[in-house]
Amino acid sequence: MCRLALKSANEPFSPYEVLTAMEAMQEGYDGSGLGLLLRGLEFEDFKYNPNFPVLSGIAHTEKAWNTIKDYMEERGYELKYDHRFHHEEGHIEATDRFRYFMRAYRMPPAFRDKSTEEREEELLKTRLALRALSNDDNKITVFSFYPDVAMIKEVGWPLQIGNGLCLHDGQIKSRICMAQGRQNTNYGINLYACHPFFIQGISTMTNGENTAFVPIRDWLIGKQIPGYMGYQSDSEVFTHILHYTLKKLKLPLQAYKHIITPLNSGELKNHPQGEFLSGLRQACKRLIIDGPNAVIGTLPDETSLLVMDQKKLRPATVGGREGAWAIASELCGVDALVPDRDPSSDFQPMREHTVIIPPHRKELEIWSQYDPFPSIQAA
Incomplete structure (x- = not known):
């Protein structure tokens, strides 16, 4: 269980x-x-804004990180808030973790006045597209892309992961x-x-x-x-x-x-x-x-x-x-x-x-x- x-x-x-x-x-x-x-959700100076959906996941390599940034820019998303996780050594067992990310973007101009259903469809398409870009040499893991929500997932024990990502710092x-x-x-x-x-x-x-x-x-x-x-x-x-x-x-x-x-x-x-x-x-x-x-x-x-x-x-x-x-x-x-x-x-x-x-x-x-x-x- x-x-x-x-x-x-x-x-x-x-x-x-x-x-x-x-x-x-x-x-x-x-x-x-x-x-x-x-x-x-609250992080950095971010508080809920329906125009600022939050993308969360892991870029496993520097190449994957650059792929994420380039794709989001090409799709018309403007970065507004970017939480950089602080790492404490010795807690996260996995070694292929270039960067954990939690980034709030402004919606592309074409979607800012659309209905909730249309905006949700766009966010889902974007998340699935990023997931599809992942491969063995360019590994991307995307957990969520939605206003006011972020996800963190990792292999290991709960407190061990919390300490490794400095979740105790209140940020x-x-x-x-x-x-x-x-x-x-x-x-x-x-x-x-x-x-x-x-x-x-x-x-x-x-x-x-x-x-x-x-x-x-x-x-x-x-x-x-x-x-x-x-x-x-x-x-x-x-x-x-x-x-x-x-x-x-x-x-x-x-x-x-x-x-x-x-x-x-x-x-x-x-x-x-x-x-x-x-x-x-x-x-x-x-x-x-x-x-x-x-x-x-x-x-x-x-x-x-x-x-x-x-x-x-x-x-x-x-x-x-x-x-x-x-x-x-x-x-x-x-x-x-x-x-x-x-x-x-x-x-x-x-x-x-x-x-x-x-x-x-x-x-x-x-x-x-x-x-x-x-x-x-x-x-």
Whole structure:
């Protein structure tokens, strides 16, 4: 099993805080990878600006670094903010790391007044184009390109990587930090296999094994939707299913649970939206998961979520207080992230629940699959 941790707070905090909390769960990962997603980002003089998307990743050689800079300039992006990671020797095991980057660009003039959908499409195309430029002699790893988001991934132990990149110096902060300590079970050690995964502002990370991975992957690839690719991890499909639910089907967040773990026919007969949900289950039957899985995710508006599969064999707990909340694979992880909470209000979801930490962070929202979701009820 991997170990997952998420903190969401009104006041920006250092990702090193989450890495420190991961130490409480260190028996659950093996050093084969760490992934961080930062949302509500602050670095250098940068704060959120929809016109300044942030590109994050690794240039493995000087040639790759020059390729990235040249390509972004040719595509019309103007560099505005550039965080240069300070390195402490002896912490990062990999040797082919010329530069980790986190760079905010001004959108090309042609896209500054476009719709959100058009801008997101352009950012996705640019990220995929950079990834396609990578080869053995010119290796480029790109994790995200989106406003207000950055990702860091590396092979090694969480605190070891945090120290190696000087994440303890407070120069990078965010209102949300997702972290996964990877336990390599099915695939080779690959930076793209580290959770969280990301597409157009949507990100998820998973603890478990997706035994229905192959049919889900093939169905998603068959849709020929840009960005549905890679799959170095069987958990990447969870991100793409959430993206498909929200961006392509235009359904509310609560529908995600109905797609990956639908109610059975008997339960749907008694559901106020049973006819619609039966049709949704049939249309998306290839996306039904077979766990065990616990899935944690975040959305562009800083909503966070937690869902479990039917088997509920990968635990996760959510707890916190107004202004600060945490989700973790183990209770000790929540304790470390938000120690000044009332632990009697902690919640462990059952198979039918979607736990939502809304952007206002005042309280948890716990939604059940047995409840109707308002947008369909109103229709």
